[in-house]
Amino acid sequence: MPQTGTRFTVDVDGQDAETFAVVSFHLVQSYSSLFTLDIHVASSNIRLNARDLLEQTVILTIWQGSTPQRHIKGLTARLERGEYDGRIMHYHLRVYPPFWRSSLRQNFRHFQQQDIESxxxxxxxxxxxxxxSFLLGLAHPEREFCVQYGETDYEFLCRLLSEEGIFFYEEHAREGTNQLLIFADKAFYLxxxxxxxxxxxxxxxATACISHFSHCAQIRPAYVVSKDYTFKFPDWPGRFRHDADELNGQRNQYEVMDYPGRFKDEQHGRDFPRYRMEGLRNDAETATGRSNSARLWPGTRFTLTDHPADDxxxxxxxxxxxxxxxxxxxxxGSNASGTTLTNMFQAIPANKTWRPAPQxxxxxxxxxxxxxxxxxGEEIFCDEYGRVRVKFLWDRYHAADQDSSCWIQVSQPWAGAGYGHLAIPRVGxxxxxxxxxxxxxxxxxxxxAYNFNNYTPGSLPGTKTQMTIRSQTYKGEGFNELRFEDAKGREEVxxxxxxxxxxxxxxxxTSLTKRHSVDKVQGNSAVLVDENQVMQIAGTQNxxxxxxxxxxxxxxFTDGYRNMNLTAFQDGAAQTLKRLAFSAGAHGIVSGVGNMTTFIQGSRxxxxxxxxxxxxxxxxxxxxxxxxxxxxxxxxxxxxxGNSKEICGGTKIVQATERIEMHVGNTSVTLTNDGLIEFTGVKVIINGSDEVLxxxxxxxxKEK
Structure with a gap:
């Protein structure tokens, strides 16, 4: 015999179709939320327990005669065994969509360079x-870095969807039990x-109708201004405004300022205030109603007719x-009769896109x-801004490599335009x-911060009085260092x-050394002075x-002194000059006020x-x-x-190749290489005390 009227049935995986009889149900649904279906069923099987029913697929079907009007499919999340009358056990099932499972998983993780759909x-x-199914017609650019931080998967997803202006709902099939989770960003796709x-x-x-319908309009914010900043474009205004499309006669002075706007690019900067504005005005014009139709659920559109208010x-x-x-x-065994179905719903104009509220x-x-x-193998890994990548301690999904996180800015003690302090954190x-x-x-x-693997320079607490800046040679063992010792009596830079x-x-x-100064150069040393150099030594210079x-x-060249000693040693001692040379390009002057003695133990x-x-x-x-x-x-x-005197202790030889001449007044003696010896004088006297030969x-x- 064919069925007539409205009726409800329920099917549970693992149980026969006749196991349960639906006594009542209550289904709550709205955009961007998980539906909740509570079903009161009766069964002659009194031994069913959690193992039989939890996590099982449940399908509630609403019939009109032998024609299914709607299927609602979900999973059993809660089971309550109620009263027992000696024959029948009453069960209460709480059913959620499969997406509800995401509300049970809390996580820490991040996504890099991915768009919202991914x-x-x-x-x-x-x-x-x-x-x-994704019905997305608007631009949703990639996000450089997106973090799920201690949120459930469901909370994280709802937050991202609200920022991107995407709403979701369950689309229930009239024929068959297919049920789609729809993600949409425009009412156009409904x-x-x-x-x-x-x-x-x-x-x-009566056939399906709306028995109660009320309309409400109210004042809501008129526009949203959103502001944010990105270091890549520090002069970028980063300010965007979106005004409501239809104010319905209200004033336009109601502003919502949103900072930070959570955007770093023009596309998100334009879209986020728009989504926020449309979400704030979700209830600017609404309607509530009551119907006996099961076909009115979130995500459906209907045309109202026969209302006395024609608008x-x-x-x-x-x-x-x-x-x-x-x-x-x-x-x-029940004597009760009469099946009832009531649908209380809320609606907005069909052409308006509903936006989720910010989470x-x-x-x-x-x-x-x-x-x-x-x-x-890399020790220093950074980008052109000096940013580095890190491995967060809560991250379980990424290896400690070049893709472990986004590029992260590094605070420096001083940051100017081409000047300041720069120290790049190194790998590890x-x-x-x-x-x-x-x-x-x-x-x-x-x-x-230092840790067990990265110890401090020095050896604490023994070197606690030292303040140290020490680097390490890139891919090497050396280092550069600036160290300050503040121990009393041992102060040192x-x-x-x-x-x-x-x-x-x-x-x-200007350099001032109040005591001693020592410069030791193990290689070559050069001092180049383009102009003048003055060196003044009050004491001794060695x-x-x-x-x-x-x-x-x-x-x-002028060298002034009172007493000057130049000593050259051929070999040996600490003060050794093997050669001493003075070179003057034009004029050189060595001047001494006192005495000068030169000692040379070798040759000169x-x-x-x-x-x-x-x-x-x-x-x-x-x-x-x-x-x-x-x-x-x-x-x-x-x-x-004056006088000239020459004394020779031994033999004296005077030798000339051509001639020798000696002159005293009008007297001369000439010796030539042809054997001539000529004496010329006014008077010539030859004395020989013993003999003249x-x-x-x-x-x-001859006599003149």
Whole structure:
């Protein structure tokens, strides 16, 4: 016999179709929320328990005669065994959609360079939610870094959807039991409207109608202004405004300021205020109604007819509903009769897109530690802004490598336009990460910390009086260091350069050492002075040169002293000059106020390219322990303004290649290489105290 009227049935996986009789049910649904279906069933099987029913698929079917009007499918999340009358056990089932499972999973994780659809799909896959559909027509750009921070998967997803202006609902199939979880960002994608009349006095057996319909308009915010900042474009205004499309006569002065706006690009900057504005005006114009139709659920559109207020006879969109059904006669042996179905719903104009309200965003309580990461074998890994990547301690999904997180800014003690302080945290170092405005999507490194693997320089607490800045050679074992020792009596500033050290001073430099100063150069040393150099020594200066000493003067050279000693040692002691050379490019002057003594224990050689003139105001004495030799390339002149005396202890030889001449007044003696000896004088006297001997083959004596 065919069924007539309205009735309800329920099927539970693992149980026979006749196991349960539906006594009543209550279904609550709205956009962007999980539906809740409470079913009161009766069964002659009194032994069913949680193992039989929890996590099982449940399908509630609403029939009109033998035609199914609607199927609601979910899973049993709660079981309550109620009263027992000796024959029948009453059960109460709480049913949720499969997506409800996501509300039981709380997690910490992050997503990088992914758009909203990719993130949603990952969450759905993790929770084994199938039968979904994305109806997205608006732009939803990738997010650089998106963090689920201590939220359930459901809370995280709802928060992202609200930011992106996406609503979701369950679409129930009229034929078959298929049920889709729909994600949409425009009302355009909703199904076509079906017609339903207004009938304030329906009969129990009347066709589907709306028996009560009320309309409400109210004042809501008129526009939203949103502001945010990104360090990549610090001069970017980052300010966007969106005004309501239809104010229905209200004033436009009601502003909502939103900061921070949670956007870093133009697209999100334009869209987020729009979604926020439309969400704030979800209830600017609403309608509530009561119907006996099961087809009015969130995500459906209907055309109202026959309402006495003609302006209400138009297309509407259901955004929430409460469906309640009673079937008391379903209990075996019950004398009750009469099946009832009541649908209380809320609607908005059909062409308006409903937006979810902003969801609370988790705030990080405070800074937390993390470890700097990078590619294998790399010690310093950063981008052009000096940002680094880290491995968060709560991250279970990413390896500690170059993709462990987004690029994270590093706070520096000083940051100017091309100047300031810069120290890049290195791979493996522990850093302290804080979050701007407590937002987990915006980490920033505020400090660094030593740990068991990374000890401090020095050896604490023994070196506790030292303040140290020490680097480490990139891919090496060396280091550069600046250290301050503050121990009383041992105060010190220590500088260590692993390789080169360069100083550039654009103006003056003054150095004051109140006690001793020692400079030790193990290689070469050069001092280049473009202008003048003055060195003043109040005491003694000792200069020891192991090799050559060359002094080159481009113009005049003046050396003033009271007493000057120059000592050259051939070999041996600490103060050794193997060669001593003075070089003057033009004029050189060595001047002494007092005495000057030169000691040379080896040989001495002077080489002068031009003329050498020695002027001695007093006497000049030259003593040689052995031979004294003077060699002249052309002429040799000896001039004495007074007397000249020459004493030879042994033999004296005077030899000339051509001639020898001696002159005193009008007297001369000439010797030539042809054998001539000529004496010329006014008077010539030859005295021989013993004998005068003249031997010649021929002797001529002539008288003038």
């Amino acid at each position: 993130i949603i799909q990952r969450l759905l896959d993790d929770n084994r939610v199938t039968d979904t 199904p076509e409207a079906f017609t339903i009349p207004f009938n304030p006095q329906p009969r129990p057996t 209400l006879n138009r297309d509407w969109q259901v955004v929430a509903s409460e469906l309640h059904g009673e079937q008391p006669q379903a209990v075996p 609370p965003k988790p705030k990080v309580d405070g800074p937390q530690p993390a470890v700097v990461t990078g590619p294998e 170092q522990e850093v302290i990460v804080d979050f701007l405005n407590g937002n987990p999507d915006q980490p920033i490194i505020m400090g660094r 220590y500088v260590h350069a692993e390789k080169d050290m360069n100083h550039v001073i654009n103006n003056d430099r 200069t020891s040169i192991g090799g050559d000493y060359v002094l080159s003067v481009g113009n005049h 050689m002077e080489h002068i390219n031009l003329t050498d003139t020695t002027s001695v105001t007093g006497a000049k004495i030259i003593n040689t322990g052995a031979m004294f030799s003077i060699s002249a390339g052309t002429s040799l002149n000896l001039l004495s303004s 003249i031997k010649s083959p021929k002797v001529n004596i």
